Structures are given as C-alpha cells and as structure tokens.
Amino acid sequence: MPERLLEEITENLSDDDLGLLLLIRHFERKLLDLFGQGLVQGTTHTCLGQEYVPVALAPLLDERDFVFSNHRGHGHYLARFRDPYGLLAEITGREGAVCGGVGGSQHILSGRYLSTGIQGESLPVATGVALHLRDAEPGVLALAYVGDGTWGEGAVYEALNMAALWRLPLVVVTENNGIAQTTPTSAQLAGTIGDRARAFGCRFLHVDSRHPHEIRDALRPLFERTRQGAGPLVVEFATHRIGPHSKGDDTRSAEEIRHARDHDWYPRQGGSPRFARLDAEARAFVEVVAGEVLARPLSGREG
Amino acid sequence: MRVAESLNRALHEVLAEDPSVRVLGEDVLDPYGGAFKITKGLSSRFPGRVLATPISENGIVGVAGGLALAGGKAIVEIMFSDFVALAFDQIVNFASKSVSMYGRPLRLPLIVRCPSGGGRGYGPTHSQSLQKHFIGVPGLAVYEVSPFDDHRELFGEMLALGEPCLLFEDKILYTRRLFGDGVADDLFQYDLLPGSGGVTRVYVDDPGQADCVIIAPGGVAHRALAAMRTLLLEREISCLLLVPRRLYPFDVTPLSPLLERAGAVVVAEESTAGGTWGAEVAHQVHSRLWGRLRRPVSLVHSAAGVIPAAAHLERDVLVQDTAIVRAVQELLT
Numbered sequence: 001m002p003e004r005l006l007e008e009i010t011e012n013l014s015d016d017d018l019g020l021l022l023l024i025r026h027f028e029r030k031l032l033d034l035f036g037q038g039l040v041q042g043t044t045h046t047c048l049g050q051e052y053v054p055v056a057l058a059p060l061l062d063e064r065d066f067v068f069s070n071h072r073g074h075g076h077y078l079a080r081f082r083d084p085y086g087l088l089a090e091i092t093g094r095e096g097a098v099c100g101g102v103g104g105s106q107h108i109l110s111g112r113y114l115s116t117g118i119q120g121e122s123l124p125v126a127t128g129v130a131l132h133l134r135d136a137e138p139g140v141l142a143l144a145y146v147g148d149g150t151w152g153e154g155a156v157y158e159a160l161n162m163a164a165l166w167r168l169p170l171v172v173v174t175e176n177n178g179i180a181q182t183t184p185t186s187a188q189l190a191g192t193i194g195d196r197a198r199a200f201g202c203r204f205l206h207v208d209s210r211h212p213h214e215i216r217d218a219l220r221p222l223f224e225r226t227r228q229g230a231g232p233l234v235v236e237f238a239t240h241r242i243g244p245h246s247k248g249d250d251t252r253s254a255e256e257i258r259h260a261r262d263h264d265w266y267p268r269q270g271g272s273p274r275f276a277r278l279d280a281e282a283r284a285f286v287e288v289v290a291g292e293v294l295a296r297p298l299s300g301r302e303g
Numbered sequence: 304m305r306v307a308e309s310l311n312r313a314l315h316e317v318l319a320e321d322p323s324v325r326v327l328g329e330d331v332l333d334p335y336g337g338a339f340k341i342t343k344g345l346s347s348r349f350p351g352r353v354l355a356t357p358i359s360e361n362g363i364v365g366v367a368g369g370l371a372l373a374g375g376k377a378i379v380e381i382m383f384s385d386f387v388a389l390a391f392d393q394i395v396n397f398a399s400k401s402v403s404m405y406g407r408p409l410r411l412p413l414i415v416r417c418p419s420g421g422g423r424g425y426g427p428t429h430s431q432s433l434q435k436h437f438i439g440v441p442g443l444a445v446y447e448v449s450p451f452d453d454h455r456e457l458f459g460e461m462l463a464l465g466e467p468c469l470l471f472e473d474k475i476l477y478t479r480r481l482f483g484d485g486v487a488d489d490l491f492q493y494d495l496l497p498g499s500g501g502v503t504r505v506y507v508d509d510p511g512q513a514d515c516v517i518i519a520p521g522g523v524a525h526r527a528l529a530a531m532r533t534l535l536l537e538r539e540i541s542c543l544l545l546v547p548r549r550l551y552p553f554d555v556t557p558l559s560p561l562l563e564r565a566g567a568v569v570v571a572e573e574s575t576a577g578g579t580w581g582a583e584v585a586h587q588v589h590s591r592l593w594g595r596l597r598r599p600v601s602l603v604h605s606a607a608g609v610i611p612a613a614a615h616l617e618r619d620v621l622v623q624d625t626a627i628v629r630a631v632q633e634l635l636t
Contacts, residue, residue: 066373100406109405114372118396124362125397128369128377135351136373155392158362165357299406 009052009211009265010275017055017212018275020082022282024051024075025266027084028243030286031074031091035247039294040091044105047075049242049264050175054079056212057143057173060223064137066129068122068144069115071106072175076145080113084289094296101299120146120153123172127159130168130232139227141169149180151189151196160232164200167231171223172197174234177241178260182251197234204234210265240264306450307477310341313454314378317462318349324462325370327354327363328380328416338382339418339477360389367413368398368467376412376462383429384417384471388436398467399443410465414458420473420522420573421605421621426612432522432573432605437469438551438580445551445580448472449521451482451493451503452548460501460548471550473522473573490532491544499557501548507535513543515567515631518558518584521546523571523622530627542631550580555587562588563595567634571603571627579604601630 010018028046035044047053050072058079061067069076077087077098086098090108093101098110106117116122122144130142150156151174163170174193178185197204205222209215219235226233240260244250250257261268270276304312318324326345328337332355336343346353356363360381367377381387387394394415402409421430437445444466446457461468487493493505504510505528515534519527527544534540543565545558555562562568568588570581585600606620 097406099404102406103404107400107404109401109409114405116397118392121365121392121397124365124393125369125372127362128366128371129373130369131366132370132373132375136375142369155361155365158357158359159365161357161359162362162366 026286043246045072056215066112066142073115097299120155123159130170143171148176160200163232170232174236181245324376364390364393371411371413378414384419402442413467422475427609430610444468447520503546505544519571526624529624576604
C-alpha cells in the first residue's frame with residue numbers, strides 16, 4: 001500500500017478513532033512519567049508510534065474473538081477495552097486492577113484477552129484456542145500480536161504448522177518495528193517474515209500503511225476468509241517504535257531515532273484545531289485517571 | 304489386565320463420559336494407537352477428538368493449554384517423557400502460571416502423559432525419569448501411575464483438579480499386571496491408606512508393625528516389593544511400602560504415624576540423585592519427625608550418569624531391588 005501523507009492519517013479519522021489513538025499515546029507517556037517518579041515497578045514496554053495498529057484492527061474484531069497480546073500490550077488492551085483505569089491500576093498495583101496487580105504490565109487476562117511475557121509462547125496457545133473455536137464456535141477467530149523478534153522462537157513455527165495443517169481461524173499480527181530490544185531486525189532475522197509465512201501455506205499481507213481506514217479495507221476481507229475456514233493469516237505491519245524497548249535502553253543512534261520519529265502519526269506541529277482539542281482532552285483524561293488510580297489503596301489478591 | 308490396558312480403558316471411559324475432553328499426541332491414531340498403545344482404539348471410537356500432531360512437543364502442550372483456556376479439557380501424550388523437556392516453557396511458564404498469574408483462579412484442565420523410565424533398552428535419551436525437574440512448581444501437579452491404582456479414578460482426579468498435571472507412566476509397568484483385590488502376591492496385601500488422598504500401602508500382616516517404611520512411586524513398586532520379599536524371607540525384616548499417587552504437591556502428614564512407629568524410612572526412585580522428589584519427601588519427614596527416627600531418611604537413586612542402551616550396562620545404572628535391600632539393611636544396623 002502506498003504511503004500517505006502523515007497529516008492525512010489523523011485528519012481522516014473519526015473523533016472516536018483519533019481519541020483512542022491519543023488515549024494510548026498519553027497513557028503511555030504518563031506511564032513513562034510515573035516510571036521516572038518511581039511509581040511504576042519493574043519495567044514497562046511502550047508502543048509509542050505503533051498505536052495505530054490495534055486501533056485499526058479494533059473494529060475488525062468481534063467480542064467473541066480471542067486476542068493474545070505480548071509484552072508490548074498496553075495499546076492492544078486499551079484498543080479492546082478502553083479501560084485505562086483497570087490497566088493503570090494493574091500496572092501500579094492498585095485497587096481495581098484487572099488482574100489484582102499479580103500480572104502487571106505483561107500478564108493480563110480479561111474475558112477473551114490474554115497476554116503473556118514470553119516471546120512466541122502465546123502462538124501455540126492461540127492455535128489451541130483456534131482449534132476449539134473452529135469446532136465449537138465457527139466464525140470466531142483468535143488473533144495474536146507478535147513482534148519481529150518473536151520470529152526467532154521455534155514455538156512460532158510449531159504453531160503455524162499446526163494452524164495451517166488444521167486450517168484454523170488464526171490471525172498472527174506482526175508489529176515489525178525493525179528492532180528487537182536493541183538488535184536490529186536485519187541482524188536477527190534471515191529471509192523475510194512473508195516467505196516464512198508462505199512456506200507454511202499461510203496467507204500473508206505486508207502492510208506499510210499507517211492509515212486505519214486503509215488498513216481496515218485491506219484486512220477486512222482477509223479476516224473474513226479466515227473466519228470462514230481459509231486457514232491462518234499472517235499480517236506484517238512495517239511500523240516504528242519511537243520510544244525505547246522498555247525504559248532508558250535505547251541504543252539507537254540519534255539519526256535512527258529521528259527516522260522513527262519521522263514516521264510517527266502524531267503531528268509534530270500540533271495538527272488541526274480538532275486534533276488539538278482531542279489531544280488536550282485525552283491528555284486531561286489521562287491525568288484524571290492517573291490521579292484517581294494512584295489515590296486508591298494497594299490491590300488485594302483473590303484466590 | 305495389564306497396566307497398559309488399564310490406562311487405555313481409563314482413557315476410553317474418560318472420553319466417553321466427557322465430550323469436552325480431547326487427546327493429542329504424536330502417532331496416537333489407529334491403527335498404531337501410540338508408541339505404547341495407550342491410545343489404541345480412541346481415534347476410531349471418538350473421531351475428531353483425537354489428534355495426531357506434528358513432532359512439536361512445545362507446540363502440542365501449548366495447543367492443549369489453548370483448548371483448556373477456551374473451555375475444553377486436553378490430554379497430551381508425550382511419546383517418551385524425555386521429550387517433555389521440549390515443552391518445559393509451555394508447562395512451567397504458561398500452563399502452571401496461568402492458573403494464578405492473572406490475579407484470580409483460572410481453571411486449566413490439562414494432563415501431560417509422560418511414558419518414562421528405563422529397563423527397556425531405549426538408551427540415554429529415551430529412558431530417563433525427569434520427575435524432579437517438575438517438582439516444586441506452584442500450580443503444577445505431578446502424578447505417577449501405580450500398578451495398584453484405579454486409573455479411571457486417577458484421570459478423573461487430575462481433570463477435576465483444574466490445574467495442569469504431569470502424569471509419569473513408567474514404561475516398565477505397561478506390560479505388568481494391574482494388581483487387584485488387595486492382593487499383591489502370596490506374601491503381601493495392599494489397601495489405600497485412609498485419609499491419605501491416594502497413597503497405597505503394601506504390607507504383610509499389620510501395616511503398623513513394620514521395621515522399616517519404603518516410600519516409592521509407582522514405577523519402582525515392583526522393585527520395592529522384590530526387596531521386601533528378600534528382606535522378609537532372608538533377614539526377617541518386615542517393611543511397609545507406601546506408593547503415593549501424587550508426587551507433588553505432597554503432604555507427609557497422613558503418613559507420619561506409620562513413619563514414626565517404624566522409625567526408619569527409605570525413599571526409592573529411579574531418577575538420578577540431586578534435587579529430587581525423594582529429597583523433598585525426606586525433608587518433610589525430617590522436619591516433622593526429627594528425633595523420633597533412628598537414622599536420617601535414606602535415599603535410593605539410580606547412578607549419576609546416562610542410561611546405557613545395553614541391558615547389562617543399563618542394569619548397573621538403574622535402581623534395582625538389591626539397592627533397596629542394602630539401604631534398608633544399612634538403616635536398621
């Protein structure tokens with residue numbers, strides 16, 4: 001798909017889509033801020049620059065579909081549930097946490113949404129879920145988000161093999177941001193993801209666009225075919241991570257970071273009046289969320 | 304009935320009674336029915352519910368975890384338990400974690416069957432007893448097949464637990480007879496230790512009058528019995544054998560009165576020494592009965608090394624009844 005002008009990305013979106021993009025952006029900026037203040041433990045992996053992927057996919061998914069997320073999952077969760085209170089409470093161990101504060105940023109289960117912190121681990125599990133869905137709930141699919149680095153794991157290939165053999169309703173979404181923690185994709189991935197997917201007979205689509213409408217138009221029929229029994233679909237988004245892998249571990253050169261920032265959907269010049277209004281609203285909302293959640297008592301745990 | 308048939312029959316009954324159960328594994332379909340025939344007849348009788356998989360142990364266990372997550376139940380066959388090492392991530396980092404890491408209990412009914420142990424000449428990578436690597440993982444129960452057990456009940460218990468379970472099946476048992484009617488042989492009788500949650504006790508006349516207690520999982524039971532026979536007939540030493548159905552979590556409490564009365568305890572298992580199930584049991588016994596034992600609990604293991612293929616070399620390495628006899632004698636002198 002051809003590259004569109006960056007401004008078009010945000011200007012052609014509905015208030016709802018744009019509001020969701022901005023919610024994820026400001027939520028994660030706030031997280032980094034809280035991390036800096038020592039209010040977030042451990043680590044946190046932000047998806048700054050990649051928010052448009054789950055926002056684009058959200059309306060293609062039914063609530064009966066299973067979604068599997070990974071270590072970089074805040075955007076995936078917010079795009080599905082729009083629940084910044086539960087997520088921030090989870091990350092900061094406060095009352096109302098989605099998983100009681102046990103799972104934290106990387107291990108979340110809510111309805112038919114599950115994230116795990118180990119690369120590739122979710123793909124065999126998603127394959128098992130897809131097997132169940134194929135037989136018990138035809139038309140429903142399992143979607144798993146992975147990164148380009150995940151393709152180093154053998155579990156990916158074991159899962160794709162079975163999913164293709166059994167024609168399972170599985171969609172593997174690869175967010176290829178060109179870097180696995182600090183290792184450039186070119187130094188850790190031989191060949192291409194497309195060729196690897198096609199080697200298993202999986203349908204494959206490479207997506208350069210960052211425009212949610214274009215992405216939806218391209219993927220809607222492919223998702224539909226997967227629902228109807230055409231077997232697994234692998235989608236590769238060429239995307240850019242403008243933040244560090246986790247916190248303070250960005251080893252990229254200034255030029256590489258500038259290159260990533262050049263591809264950010266968030267307009268550097270402030271955007272249109274509508275953008276400015278929604279941006280201010282999202283920022284203010286996240287401040288309210290953070291103030292409210294951080295004032296809550298620490299989470300208890302159940303069971 | 305042989306133990307292999309008993310396990311096969313139990314699986315038939317489980318699948319017949321619960322339509323949500325699926326069986327997955329390599330080469331499990333008819334007419335082959337699995338490398339040890341434990342799944343024989345299942346795919347013919349329950350088409351679509353028995354899946355032959357690629358050689359992908361980690362993938363298969365992950366798929367089983369997904370089936371369980373989506374509301375089903377799954378029983379996986381690992382062809383040789385040695386290969387379960389390939390599924391370590393899915394077992395330890397996914398299935399056993401998932402029952403609690405999401406802040407609330409999650410049911411994940413999943414059984415991974417692991418044909419284990421030596422004595423059949425399969426060599427170093429097809430003969431190991433890897434139980435110890437899975438002991439002490441919260442959310443992961445470890446069971447072992449015993450020739451005294453009701454295997455239908457065993458599968459029922461594991462599925463009802465709602466947690467991932469590993470079931471070790473010592474291959475040497477497959478062709479052995481399943482004990483019945485409380486009779487082990489002409490000398491020994493057996494029953495379930497009341498209140499023990501599935502510990503079989505094997506004894507001569509009175510389980511409370513033993514000179515020594517041997518604790519051993521199912522795969523070692525015949526060797527323990529042979530040792531008990533030698534000790535009784537040649538040394539007039541009477542032993543009580545305790546065979547737990549579940550190795551982990553393990554609670555020694557219901558066994559304590561019997562252990563205290565004997566004052567001498569041997570734990571025998573086929574694994575190599577070091578970080579073992581037996582050491583875990585011994586620690587519990589020591590913590591509870593320290594000062595009331597004649598000597599520290601004695602552990603019997605296989606030799607520290609690979610398991611050779613040639614029968615005479617393999618015998619030298621694996622735990623034999625003679626090692627158990629020796630351990631009991633040393634404990635009582």
